[in-house]
């Protein structure tokens with residue numbers, strides 16, 4: 074596959090160097106094209122897209138209240154339907170806080186109604202815009218400003234994909250910026266389907282996860298290779314694993330990120346255990362519902 | 364045109380049906396629910412062509428309305444009390460983003476204790492959200508003001524809330540003149556403008572530093588303030604079609620009144636009777652009804668109060684620790700000191716013409732000098 | 742102005758009766774106002790509705806405590822009902838022997854339960870007596886014609902109207918003063 078050459082997103086955006094979420098949007102828009110309307114709630118992307126008078130995404134953007142992404146997108150789609158404009162993609166683009174936490178209700182509502190939108194969660198595993206506080210997407214063992222050592226996050230990450238899968242929607246996929254062709258294909262597939270689509274993108278965050286800004290892609294890749302983040306799709310209820318993890322040593326992934334510096338041994342073990350269980354679970358799903 | 368026996372909710376649903384609305388998004392709550400049920404049945408029967416998004420909360424109802432409006436649709440929603448409060452954040456957003464959404468609110472008391480009956484504290488506590496606010500005191504007004512609201516919202520690019528006292532207006536059925544095609548020339552004019560266009564990609568609502576934020580807010584304040592004049596223009600057009608006249612402030616009774624009764628919503632209906640009784644007793648009196656509460660009709664009120672000896676403001680609402688809200692607004696805007704505020708009718712308690720007459724007489728006789736709460740234990 | 746109270750239990754069609762009555766008066770040329778009283782109503786709990794009629798626009802916006810006339814769908818509620826002095830009470834009852842007569846109130850009775858069941862309206866447990874009672878009220882009030890009542894039933898009920906019209910006619914014939 075050839076990655077579309079055209080750059081829709083502007084390169085003078087306001088993201089931190091090495092921002093996974095910025096790279097993710099750049100690739101997503103390459104896949105979706107210019108006829109896309111984006112809804113952005115409170116999150117880092119509020120800033121990344123530029124202050125008053127700017128619009129670095131390069132497509133129409135509606136900045137909205139934190140919890141409202143999916144509902145606003147559903148409203149836009151409703152009017153487009155009434156106007157007979159069926160060649161426009163409506164995309165909600167929210168962080169993990171705006172998705173796993175405060176926006177979950179609106180997300181569930183739109184998924185249950187099967188509103189014709191692509192909902193993207195770029196997941197940097199904490200509230201980064203407000204300065205790195207834990208969210209329900211923060212992995213067990215991670216340090217944030219609200220889970221400072223020695224009381225690091227002690228609950229596992231919520232399983233967003235399974236929550237949305239329980240709504241019986243046409244398309245759900247995970248992706249990371251380390252596999253751009255995979256990511257682009259998934260957006261193209263989502264665009265081609267009617268109804269509610271979710272794409273969950275792991276988005277490493279150099280200042281939030283505490284790693285050097287040139288390691289974003291490497292860490293994304295490690296997340297997949299260690300099995301921390303599984304690449305798979307649920308298309309019309311059918312599970313498909315896109316990449317079997319190599320099950321590289323998890324410590325490799327943890328040790329290059331400062332947020333795991335103070336993770337106690339038991340929690341590292343718990344993380345390893347969780348990876349195994351999660352993989353086994355997915356295998357069963359893929360086997361029985363593949 | 365025909366006359367039908369309808370409640371305020373029915374009347375609103377009929378108006379929505381006739382207003383070429385593109386999108387409705389709403390969530391049920393008593394005593395608003397029959398509006399959206401009726402709309403759903405109009406859509407189901409094919410009498411109305413609109414998309415109805417059955418959202419999972421009021422917060423999402425307003426959010427979806429915002430999306431639909433930003434894409435250029437004519438949008439309606441409805442709520443009440445707890446639902447309106449739940450929307451609070453997004454009410455500011457809709458107004459700030461200049462989205463011409465029209466919403467009906469059934470005025471209902473706020474819990475605890477649970478209540479489903481009439482009180483205006485719900486919508487008055489949204490006073491500062493930047494919404495234009497109307498208060499209809501009967502079904503006909505609810506119907507007519509809906510049409511005016513769609514036009515006004517789009518004309519000044521500002522959302523409009525049409526409030527009706529729960530049950531006393533929403534469910535009280537009375538004859539209402541329903542338009543046939545006569546309204547078409549007025550309501551078919553749409554001044555909606557899509558903010559989100561793929562060939563002109565703009566960002567709406569991006570972070571603004573102080574130097575940018577202030578001008579935006581000044582602009583917004585000008586926009587909503589212009590609604591007073593624009594309402595008059597639209598009202599002139601509407602009057603030609605309907606022979607019914609709407610102004611921000613309505614007056615009834617004698618000039619240079621000894622006592623002016625101020626009311627908003629259903630109390631204003633009963634107040635006509637009080638004015639008649641007082642005039643019969645030789646006390647010159649007048650009703651001043653606030654129809655448009657935001658933007659605040661200061662000049663209209665100054666005119667309406669000309670020559671008034673005393674002014675009694677009946678508020679079916681309360682700002683705890685302060686008193687009646689419209690009373691406070693009047694005193695604040697006009698700087699007058701011949702006003703007595705009467706908080707009454709909370710949670711649907713009855714307010715009768717005899718209550719009003721007694722208060723009016725007591726004020727004139729000097730027996731009531733301070734703001735008061737009217738409660739006879741009924 | 743005249744105020745009419747309709748009183749029954751949830752499920753008996755009190756609200757519908759009030760709305761029908763308001764529409765009947767309206768068709769006869771009156772100004773009307775219909776005020777259902779909303780509360781925590783459930784099947785079987787007391788349910789009330791009120792109609793005001795007048796020759797000019799009705800401006801009262803508060804509840805009615807003691808109407809001029811009452812239509813009682815369920816006589817078990819009678820001890821709790823208020824009525825103006827000199828008022829009229831129309832009762833759904835087959836038997837008036839237990840009634841405490843008063844020279845201040847005019848009582849009328851009609852066996853609306855029996856009529857409703859004869860016309861296959863409702864179930865033996867909850868006969869739908871509302872439309873029959875309005876037929877009886879037509880007779881005793883003399884305010885409107887049976888013809889107007891029929892027209893409104895047809896407008897509001899469509900195909901189901903004829904059974905209700907039959908019930909109204911039977912009640913019109915059999916209502917009696919006690």
Ligand SMILES: Cc1ncc(C[n+]2csc(CCOP(=O)(O)OP(=O)(O)O)c2C)c(N)n1
Nearest residue numbers: 115116117139168169170171199200201202
């Ligand atoms: C209702 C509401 N509560 C809190 C905030 C403050 N707030 C703004 S962004 C944010 C965190 C966003 O986290 P996430 O969704 O993960 O996006 P990220 O910043 O990590 O990109 C918070 C808490 C807000 N804007 N609105």
Ligand SMILES: [Mg+2]
Nearest residue numbers: 168169199201
């Ligand atoms: Mg985040």
